[in-house]
Amino acid sequence: MSESETETAAGIGDAAAERHKAKMAKRKAVQDAEVASKTIEKGLLLVHTGPGKGKSTAAFGLALRMLGHGHRVGVVQFVKGAWETGERRALGAFGDRVAWYSMGEGFTWETQDLRRDVAAAERAWEQVEALMADPTIALLVLDELNIALRYDYLALDRVVAALAGRRPDLHVVVTGRNAKPALTDVADLVTEFTLVRHPFAAGVKAQAGIEF
């Protein structure tokens, strides 16, 4: 039996408790110095990319967090359209503190219409520009913008220039697989979501509250 098992199962000895305390006191000093060295406050550009689950979900979690601090949030969805999702309905609880625009026409394999997809992306981008100019918006979620960029529905240069030139206090989170390097180059935080195991592989269907 390892020492740690003994500790959990049969109580913690005084020596172990003292060693832990000394180790943690050292760690706290390191942590405190680290925190003190960070002084900049600014609106961040966050990118959630990669093939794993949770990219959009984490963005809506950030929206929730921002709402909890009393701020307003804007959401523009580039792929999802009219269909109702749990996150949209739930954020409805916050009334006009959430400005929600689902501008997509559905997945590209549903529309099967390139001109329509491009036109939808253009309209969505106009909405983004309006929200970026609204000083009451603290966080902007650009859901699946990476998809619109990947398929060249929008000009990459124009999008990157607008995001890089956002007002200094605006946080923006961009989601979707295959983020363009030109975008991640100007981002403050990039998280890659990697799939380790997915239940669809075992025949589990998309379920309400989990997938939508």
Next chain:
Amino acid sequence: MSESETETAAGIGDAAAERHKAKMAKRKAVQDAEVASKTIEKGLLLVHTGPGKGKSTAAFGLALRMLGHGHRVGVVQFVKGAWETGERRALGAFGDRVAWYSMGEGFTWETQDLRRDVAAAERAWEQVEALMADPTIALLVLDELNIALRYDYLALDRVVAALAGRRPDLHVVVTGRNAKPALTDVADLVTEFTLVRHPFAAGVKAQAGIEF
């Protein structure tokens, strides 16, 4: 200039539109067959791990989604304690549809007290067992449980057995770095959050609505 740039900038030719349509029709057939093959509905065990940002945030996004479908959600936090966070305040908007328990005493380097940390983890786990037995809870967020397991504050076998033996309709999401293999082995979906770039490296401090 690539073909795709020409399309975006100067309109889409008929040939390009037709090629796109044919390609997407094929893709739709594949997608439809894929969706039709997935028929199982069950409560999932999800694990959000890895060193990247967004593990807890994505879990709270799932809570939001589940609330949007009218379900109840339970949250037990193993590290965070009394301090107020944006996500907690925001989920307060859903009244008793969210059962929230912050059972931690803070980071281990703050308490510097191994016995206190273990006792807090034990109390938190008792709360988890009570929520797992409550049939009105559709999703249970076990925030930073991986940390409690990593430091052996809880017996791994007991936790894994309880989670693997959960009622069939209960979804559970476990967050925290360094998920134990014994846990991920019984999970339905495991996502690794990988840090590509972090603003703290550039001196940016933890900001309300983003980090807490």
